[in-house]
Amino acid sequence: MFNKTRISVFGGRDISDGIYNDAYELGKLLAKEGYLVYCGGGNGVMEAVSKGIHEGGGTIVGILKGGTLDEMNEYVHIPLATNMGITRNALLAYNCDVAVAISGKYGTLSEIAYAMQLEKPVVGLHSWDLENLINVNTPHEVIQFIKENT
Helix, strand or coil, rough: CCCCEEEEEEEEECCHHHHHHHHHHHHHHHHCCCEEEECCCCCHHHHHHHHHHCCCCEEEEEEECCCCCCCCCCCCCCEEEECCCHHHHHHHHHHEEEEEEEEEHHHHHHHHHHHHHCCCEEEEEEECCCCEEEECCHHHHHHHHHCCCC
């Protein structure tokens, strides 16, 4: 099953086991729905969601900061080496219909800001407390938000 809706997942590299497990579960659910998913392609949230998508039979695109594939996690299906550093965060926001922010620090915050500036719906899972950012508590609630906003 292929769904033309594009989802970008933003999230931190240094995360707890609980955040990893939620991101992994979300990846499996995104794959089940057939969404095309983008992430930064690295460790932490990016690895967890990529693993869930990979194991769920979905497709994950990694938009990498560097010019090589060295930083890419093993579950990314389609790597895009940008050599843009953190500037690649804007690409994640441009290439989505809905954005999902999971945990994260300032890199995730910048991705949220880009998405909001582009007037994309953004949902948070254990993320920043910001005006206009709807935070939910479970991966299933993320899927519900996506369905309601596409």
